[in-house]
Amino acid sequence: MSTRRRVLLGGVGALALGAGGLAGRRWYLSREAEPLPTTDAGGRVLWSNWAGNEHSYPARRAAPASEAELVAAMAGPRPIRPVGSGHSFTALVPTEGTLLSLDRLSGLVSHDAAAKTATVRAGTKLSALGPALAAIGQEMPNLPDINKQTLAGGLATGTHGTGKGVKALHGEVTAMRLVLPSGKVAECNRDTRPELFHAARVGLGAFGVISEVTLQNQPLTRVKKVVTLVDTDQVLADWPALAERHRNAEFLVLPFTGKSALITHDTTDEPVRPRGADQDVETLMALKQLRDLFEFTPELRRRAAQAAMADIPPEVAVDDGWKLLSNERPVRFKEMEYHVPIAEQVGALKEIIARIERDAKGVFFPIEARIIAADDAWLSPFYQRECGSIAVHAWYREDHQWMFDLAEPVLRETGGRPHWGKLHSLSGQELRALYPMFGEALAVQRSVDPQGAMMNPFLLKLLA
Numbered sequence: 001m002s003t004r005r006r007v008l009l010g011g012v013g014a015l016a017l018g019a020g021g022l023a024g025r026r027w028y029l030s031r032e033a034e035p036l037p038t039t040d041a042g043g044r045v046l047w048s049n050w051a052g053n054e055h056s057y058p059a060r061r062a063a064p065a066s067e068a069e070l071v072a073a074m075a076g077p078r079p080i081r082p083v084g085s086g087h088s089f090t091a092l093v094p095t096e097g098t099l100l101s102l103d104r105l106s107g108l109v110s111h112d113a114a115a116k117t118a119t120v121r122a123g124t125k126l127s128a129l130g131p132a133l134a135a136i137g138q139e140m141p142n143l144p145d146i147n148k149q150t151l152a153g154g155l156a157t158g159t160h161g162t163g164k165g166v167k168a169l170h171g172e173v174t175a176m177r178l179v180l181p182s183g184k185v186a187e188c189n190r191d192t193r194p195e196l197f198h199a200a201r202v203g204l205g206a207f208g209v210i211s212e213v214t215l216q217n218q219p220l221t222r223v224k225k226v227v228t229l230v231d232t233d234q235v236l237a238d239w240p241a242l243a244e245r246h247r248n249a250e251f252l253v254l255p256f257t258g259k260s261a262l263i264t265h266d267t268t269d270e271p272v273r274p275r276g277a278d279q280d281v282e283t284l285m286a287l288k289q290l291r292d293l294f295e296f297t298p299e300l301r302r303r304a305a306q307a308a309m310a311d312i313p314p315e316v317a318v319d320d321g322w323k324l325l326s327n328e329r330p331v332r333f334k335e336m337e338y339h340v341p342i343a344e345q346v347g348a349l350k351e352i353i354a355r356i357e358r359d360a361k362g363v364f365f366p367i368e369a370r371i372i373a374a375d376d377a378w379l380s381p382f383y384q385r386e387c388g389s390i391a392v393h394a395w396y397r398e399d400h401q402w403m404f405d406l407a408e409p410v411l412r413e414t415g416g417r418p419h420w421g422k423l424h425s426l427s428g429q430e431l432r433a434l435y436p437m438f439g440e441a442l443a444v445q446r447s448v449d450p451q452g453a454m455m456n457p458f459l460l461k462l463l464a
Contacts, residue, residue: 056094065104084153088421091458122152130322138217147326157421162370171375175214181453199444252366257305275317291364337391338416345388365393378437381417
């Protein structure tokens with residue numbers, strides 16, 4: 001962050017502290033919620049997701065360190081729900097039965113240097129997978145925004161990055177091993193049990209528990225990352241061309257500022273320029289301070305923001321791709337993300353921005369726009385369709401009903417498919433209309449889990 005940016009936004013913060021009633025009102029609305037009891041009446045220990053909006057008190061917790069231990073864990077109290085890093089905002093994980101962590105089932109199993117493939121244990125976190133693959137000269141073709149997810153969790157929810165012609169994580173999976181609810185181990189790929197392979201690659205943890213994944217990777221590649229502040233109107237106009245021009249491109253609209261952060265990655269042979277210290281916390285809290293002071297005067301809020309953001313130079317880093325594509329993201333939030341047909345993305349974004357700036361003046365988190373290539377996983381939001389993703393966010397302490405009232409109707413009108421790990425209100429009947437292979441995927445699920453061992457109430461709503 002430049003000195004000019006730090007001084008100006010720091011000054012805005014000082015003004016906000018002196019704004020008395022306004023700051024006090026916002027402090028009250030944004031106060032930390034009362035903590036949940038750490039144990040329930042039966043002595044069961046609390047589990048909560050990262051954002052704190054979902055929780056449960058499982059009867060049993062299991063953390064197998066081998067596939068054999070995972071098989072044994074499948075005999076636990078039902079429903080059995082696998083948990084990755086708790087980064088989903090929906091109720092996929094909560095269970096009163098068995099909570100199954102794969103944290104100890106991690107690391108590289110084997111690799112093929114010529115084919116650029118690697119077999120990895122499913123509980124491996126993306127932050128650890130990057131250096132493990134780099135040590136054998138490989139990297140994943142793309143990575144999502146946050147590096148804390150487990151590989152299995154990322155696959156189960158259709159987690160993705162961005163880039164023209166670049167698939168989500170599951171699009172580069174060539175084979176999987178799953179422990180089915182019965183305790184049997186199943187291997188699947190395009191030739192062996194292909195129906196299970198196509199259904200369970202984005203499986204919501206409903207088809208069993210993944211133990212190993214084989215990934216089609218690429219040679220380790222150096223990329224140049226550039227973050228530039230641009231006018232929002234201009235980036236919306238240029239977005240199709242920008243997406244074509246860069247290997248990876250995305251942008252984050254900063255509401256009530258008229259500005260967006262454009263982020264691009266391109267292959268390069270320039271010397272390494274390591275990324276600097278993460279400044280997300282400073283930037284987000286500065287945007288919050290602007291909101292706190294100018295919530296009811298949007299024009300002054302815009303002017304103050306544009307003054308604070310004037311003349312900020314681009315941020316540039318050059319390094320191996322896995323070091324630059326994913327981020328720490330220490331500030332907690334709640335998120336809704338839909339994947340709309342690519343031709344609808346810009347129009348939907350414009351409408352959502354207009355609605356937020358008219359009716360949701362408390363919003364200060366960015367709106368994220370990315371692009372994802374089509375694939376053939378049956379429950380993939382990108383099934384046979386290139387998509388533009390639109391994600392809206394709220395600070396974890398604050399109300400997020402505006403997402404359902406203002407943003408979701410726009411996203412649904414375009415035929416958008418929700419990210420499986422993020423907030424949405426769709427029922428199974430509505431989802432069936434969006435996914436051509438939904439019925440076939442459900443038939444596979446019922447064939448491997450006829451007793452509903454993996455089905456918590458949320459999954460029953462989605463898949464029953």
